Amino acid sequence: MHERERQRIILSAVQEKPFITIQDIAELTEASEATIRRDIASMHVQGKLRRVRGGAEAIHPPQQTALAGRPFRVSEAENIDKKRAIAREAVNLCNEGDAIILNGGTTTFQMVHYLAARRLQIMTNSFAIAEHLVKNSKSTVIIPGGMIYREQSMILSPFDNDVTRNFYGKRMFMGAVGVGPFGAMESDPLIIQGEQKLITQADELVLLVDSTKFGRRSSLILCPLQRVATIITDDGILDADRNMVEDAGVELIIAKVNAQDKSRDSASIA
Amino acid sequence: MHERERQRIILSAVQEKPFITIQDIAELTEASEATIRRDIASMHVQGKLRRVRGGAEAIHPPQQTALAGRPFRVSEAENIDKKRAIAREAVNLCNEGDAIILNGGTTTFQMVHYLAARRLQIMTNSFAIAEHLVKNSKSTVIIPGGMIYREQSMILSPFDNDVTRNFYGKRMFMGAVGVGPFGAMESDPLIIQGEQKLITQADELVLLVDSTKFGRRSSLILCPLQRVATIITDDGILDADRNMVEDAGVELIIAKVNAQDKSRDSASIA
DNA sequence: TTCGTGTCAATCATAAATGATCATATTCAA
DNA sequence: TTGAATATGATCATTTATGATTGACACGAA
Numbered sequence: 001m002h003e004r005e006r007q008r009i010i011l012s013a014v015q016e017k018p019f020i021t022i023q024d025i026a027e028l029t030e031a032s033e034a035t036i037r038r039d040i041a042s043m044h045v046q047g048k049l050r051r052v053r054g055g056a057e058a059i060h061p062p063q064q065t066a067l068a069g070r071p072f073r074v075s076e077a078e079n080i081d082k083k084r085a086i087a088r089e090a091v092n093l094c095n096e097g098d099a100i101i102l103n104g105g106t107t108t109f110q111m112v113h114y115l116a117a118r119r120l121q122i123m124t125n126s127f128a129i130a131e132h133l134v135k136n137s138k139s140t141v142i143i144p145g146g147m148i149y150r151e152q153s154m155i156l157s158p159f160d161n162d163v164t165r166n167f168y169g170k171r172m173f174m175g176a177v178g179v180g181p182f183g184a185m186e187s188d189p190l191i192i193q194g195e196q197k198l199i200t201q202a203d204e205l206v207l208l209v210d211s212t213k214f215g216r217r218s219s220l221i222l223c224p225l226q227r228v229a230t231i232i233t234d235d236g237i238l239d240a241d242r243n244m245v246e247d248a249g250v251e252l253i254i255a256k257v258n259a260q261d262k263s264r265d266s267a268s269i270a
Numbered sequence: 271m272h273e274r275e276r277q278r279i280i281l282s283a284v285q286e287k288p289f290i291t292i293q294d295i296a297e298l299t300e301a302s303e304a305t306i307r308r309d310i311a312s313m314h315v316q317g318k319l320r321r322v323r324g325g326a327e328a329i330h331p332p333q334q335t336a337l338a339g340r341p342f343r344v345s346e347a348e349n350i351d352k353k354r355a356i357a358r359e360a361v362n363l364c365n366e367g368d369a370i371i372l373n374g375g376t377t378t379f380q381m382v383h384y385l386a387a388r389r390l391q392i393m394t395n396s397f398a399i400a401e402h403l404v405k406n407s408k409s410t411v412i413i414p415g416g417m418i419y420r421e422q423s424m425i426l427s428p429f430d431n432d433v434t435r436n437f438y439g440k441r442m443f444m445g446a447v448g449v450g451p452f453g454a455m456e457s458d459p460l461i462i463q464g465e466q467k468l469i470t471q472a473d474e475l476v477l478l479v480d481s482t483k484f485g486r487r488s489s490l491i492l493c494p495l496q497r498v499a500t501i502i503t504d505d506g507i508l509d510a511d512r513n514m515v516e517d518a519g520v521e522l523i524i525a526k527v528n529a530q531d532k533s534r535d536s537a538s539i540a
Numbered sequence: 541t542t543c544g545t546g547t548c549a550a551t552c553a554t555a556a557a558t559g560a561t562c563a564t565a566t567t568c569a570a
Numbered sequence: 571t572t573g574a575a576t577a578t579g580a581t582c583a584t585t586t587a588t589g590a591t592t593g594a595c596a597c598g599a600a
Contacts, residue, residue: 033547134420141418153404157433569574570574
């Protein structure tokens with residue numbers, strides 16, 4: 001990891017939340033705290049951010065409009081710690097150079113932080129994720145064509161003759177509204193359509209769902225549980241749900257929320 | 271592998287990622303690190319990229335490129351007034367609800383400011399334009415699928431089976447490196463390829479070029495002058511060029527730079 | 541108060557990048 | 571073909587970046 005890369009990551013992190021800790025950055029960049037301190041000091045004199053005790057903060061706190069994640073803000077804030085931990089496990093599944101697919105969603109969006117230091121080939125139908133990766137990662141970013149839906153920040157196309165058909169990923173990472181014995185569920189038919197197109201383009205399906213999603217139902221089944229290779233969730237999962245998942249032959253990864261993932265304050269996402 | 275070939279590879283690599291290491295390039299080009307260092311040093315003084323410890327980075331960080339309305343490079347800011355005025359005239363050609371195509375470029379990018387208040391259907395191959403429109407306009411935004419090239423902030427796809435084929439616009443707005451009797455000229459073959467795909471998808475072609483572009487030559491012809499319906503330029507155009515344009519049956523619009531276009535820094539849009 | 545925790549600056553050893561140098565390989569012109 | 575000019579790769583000394591350690595300092599809790 002080189003200086004410029006780290007600083008790029010720091011910059012993106014500090015634009016995402018108004019404040020970020022030394023430890024957070026150290027984990028994100030896999031560098032030592034001493035190095036991060038030096039980086040922050042240097043960026044401080046460059047005027048790129050403000051150095052504060054324990055970390056760094058953005059120069060312009062109210063930067064709402066420029067932020068990628070605006071559409072999700074509300075739902076993003078809910079279980080942010082868990083989502084972060086889940087996202088971290090998801091990124092850990094990836095090796096350098098892998099071709100992966102990221103479906104849009106608040107949990108998958110959290111992956112961008114941990115992807116910043118990586119170099120992969122990433123296709124995503126999320127405009128927000130693409131935006132973030134283009135600005136803050138070394139990865140190749142590929143997007144499908146189509147119309148951009150502001151609300152979900154997704155790129156959707158009614159057509160099938162698309163770039164998506166020319167991309168094949170090792171894994172596809174996706175969220176869901178709910179998970180039950182019948183599979184992963186979504187609420188919006190339009191989103192389902194787009195997701196299913198992507199699902200066929202990947203070897204393995206990885207489902208990122210925090211534990212509150214188990215038992216939650218929706219009317220539309222996105223894909224059966226058998227199609228899913230791995231589910232990543234947090235330690236709030238009930239034994240019954242755990243059994244259900246394992247009975248379906250799905251690998252289960254429990255992400256531990258550690259202190260570093262904890263949001264420092266409620267404003268951290270805004 | 272020859273010097274030029276290596277440097278071409280380096281340049282393209284640095285356009286796809288914000289930062290590349292010496293080792294990466296050495297592996298890519300099968301040259302020694304010493305040679306790559308020399309290449310980078312030479313390209314640095316040529317201004318083609320920035321030499322940083324451990325590798326090289328693009329001159330224009332995508333950070334600034336794509337963020338909140340800050341356009342591409344400071345050096346382009348010289349003609350910013352003219353480009354704004356030209357862009358304003360271009361937007362004036364559009365009626366509410368029109369389907370239009372915006373090709374990526376610094377001049378077309380200026381259109382976004384005047385488009386903010388409009389409600390149109392816009393297809394663009396510029397990631398930066400799409401980003402801005404999604405955040406700051408009511409228009410429908412459609413993008414082609416493909417890989418995102420960071421330096422030009424463009425979406426390029428080697429495939430022809432694309433959403434672009436399902437979109438038909440009333441007008442396509444595009445810039446050019448130069449304009450001569452043979453037509454509009456571009457410098458990068460990759461860009462040409464993408465542009466030509468779009469050109470076939472529009473009724474009318476509108477060329478946005480400030481007056482300094484007349485007479486400026488490049489090796490590659492993008493499209494013949496006859497294909498162009500309208501050229502918008504500023505009042506610096508020479509009579510000879512004006513005649514050339516009108517002889518080709520192209521409508522010519524001279525944009526007047528007025529006070530409100532003047533002296534406003536691009537950042538003020540954010 | 542005293543202890544514990546967390547942050548920070550200073551220091552040092554190690555690892556990595558760099559620049560200078562030289563030998564070899566390649567290109568080009570005569 | 572030869573010979574000069576240039577490009578390239580390897581080597582090594584120097585510089586720089588990094589990570590670990592230590593002690594100082596501030597803050598809060600017991």
